[in-house]
Amino acid sequence: MDFQSCVNIKKEWDIVGARQLGRDIAGKVGFGTVDQARIATAISELARNIYLYAGTGKVCFETIEEINQKGLIIIAMDDGPGIRELNQVMEDGFSTSGGLGAGLPGVKRLMDEFDIQSEQGNGTEIKVVKWLR
Amino acid sequence: MDEKLKTIVLEHSNDIIQMWLEEVNNHKKGDYTATISDELFESTNREFVNVIFSSIERQGLSSDMDDFSERLINLGWPLSYLTDGMQVFRRVLTEYILSQSDQIDSNYFSKVLREVDDWVDPVINRLVNEFSGSWENIVSLQRVALQELSAPLIPVMDNITIMPLIGTIDTERAKFIMENLLDGVIKHNAEVVLIDITGVPVVDTMVAHHIIQAAEAVRLIGSRCILVGIRPEIAQTIVNLGIDLGKFPTKSSLRKGFQTALELTNRTIEEAQTNDKDIEKLIDSLDKE
Numbered sequence: 001m002d003f004q005s006c007v008n009i010k011k012e013w014d015i016v017g018a019r020q021l022g023r024d025i026a027g028k029v030g031f032g033t034v035d036q037a038r039i040a041t042a043i044s045e046l047a048r049n050i051y052l053y054a055g056t057g058k059v060c061f062e063t064i065e066e067i068n069q070k071g072l073i074i075i076a077m078d079d080g081p082g083i084r085e086l087n088q089v090m091e092d093g094f095s096t097s098g099g100l101g102a103g104l105p106g107v108k109r110l111m112d113e114f115d116i117q118s119e120q121g122n123g124t125e126i127k128v129v130k131w132l133r
Numbered sequence: 134m135d136e137k138l139k140t141i142v143l144e145h146s147n148d149i150i151q152m153w154l155e156e157v158n159n160h161k162k163g164d165y166t167a168t169i170s171d172e173l174f175e176s177t178n179r180e181f182v183n184v185i186f187s188s189i190e191r192q193g194l195s196s197d198m199d200d201f202s203e204r205l206i207n208l209g210w211p212l213s214y215l216t217d218g219m220q221v222f223r224r225v226l227t228e229y230i231l232s233q234s235d236q237i238d239s240n241y242f243s244k245v246l247r248e249v250d251d252w253v254d255p256v257i258n259r260l261v262n263e264f265s266g267s268w269e270n271i272v273s274l275q276r277v278a279l280q281e282l283s284a285p286l287i288p289v290m291d292n293i294t295i296m297p298l299i300g301t302i303d304t305e306r307a308k309f310i311m312e313n314l315l316d317g318v319i320k321h322n323a324e325v326v327l328i329d330i331t332g333v334p335v336v337d338t339m340v341a342h343h344i345i346q347a348a349e350a351v352r353l354i355g356s357r358c359i360l361v362g363i364r365p366e367i368a369q370t371i372v373n374l375g376i377d378l379g380k381f382p383t384k385s386s387l388r389k390g391f392q393t394a395l396e397l398t399n400r401t402i403e404e405a406q407t408n409d410k411d412i413e414k415l416i417d418s419l420d421k422e
Binding site for chain 2: 012013015016019033034036037038040041044045048092099100102103105106109110
């Protein structure tokens with residue numbers, strides 16, 4: 001892990017800030033435009049979830065540089081109400097807010113690794129990794 | 134300010150100015166004025182301190198101060214320059230007055246502190262208000278400018294209308310797009326609407342959701358919607374996200390979308406008959422002469 005930088009999510013426009021920082025970092029790591037778009041979209045989803053359901057939280061970025069592989073870790077965390085229907089949110093088409101319900105399962109498909117931890121009343125932490133190939 | 138203190142300050146203004154200038158110059162080593170040249174920095178400092186003293190003499194805020202701060206705002210100087218300057222001035226002034234007094238007890242000390250604060254704080258407040266006022270003004274103007282740009286609708290031909298979208302789509306803008314789109318379709322009597330998302334940097338589920346809703350609403354009022362300008366990387370992320378855009382036609386470019394729109398309205402592009410032969414004849418006749 002080389003460095004970590006975070007963007008606080010408080011307003012809707014912070015989503016754009018997080019996305020731009022993420023895209024910049026992804027570009028520096030060496031991701032191509034398609035992967036940059038994937039990463040930016042994933043950040044957008046995660047940050048929007050924070051904004052919609054938890055109100056405030058933050059999105060952090062870490063780059064991984066090991067001998068045989070490089071990658072980008074994105075961690076989205078909040079102290080919101082947590083996710084009750086953890087199994088359901090990972091299914092396509094499930095949404096409590098009238099959205100498309102493609103957010104979290106979509107992020108999982110956009111990225112290489114996906115890890116979610118959520119306790120009711122204790123916030124949510126989602127960690128995703130994209131490897132540079 | 135107390136008359137006695139005021140006389141001390143005004144009589145020794147040169148010393149105080151000297152001390153202040155030294156302190157402020159030390160501050161320059163901080164990064165905020167790194168891009169400002171030394172000469173400009175010094176001349177501004179001198180002007181600043183003169184303005185401060187002129188307001189002391191006149192017992193309160195002077196119009197000089199307003200002019201000075203307004204000019205700095207327009208030149209884009211940081212607010213921290215002025216607030217730091219005033220804070221340094223407060224420190225220097227207190228130190229100087231105390232060093233000039235023979236007997237210092239706690240009463241006198243607190244009196245001096247209060248006198249100096251009473252004078253310095255309103256000036257700082259005034260400066261901060263003026264700066265933030267100018268920022269608020271800029272932000273609100275930009276918001277209006279952005280809203281004017283946010284959902285333009287161009288009736289290019291009879292029955293064909295284009296809405297080019299550029300930049301990030303947030304909830305407010307999505308609402309605006311929907312309203313404008315439906316109003317425009319009715320107003321221009323459009324049969325086909327092309328929504329161009331070439332300039333939208335990221336299409337996530339929210340943006341897609343709003344576009345789908347807009348297209349569905351357009352369908353309900355009897356027109357057709359074509360989504361154009363889907364870049365390859367956006368196409369891939371949409372597939373990864375698992376968003377179904379199958380309900381309405383999509384095209385990679387505005388050009389292709391426009392052709393489809395023409396077909397849908399039973400029209401084709403025909404190239405005008407060029408009169409090449411006439412020109413050739415003309416050239417031939419010129420050659421002969």
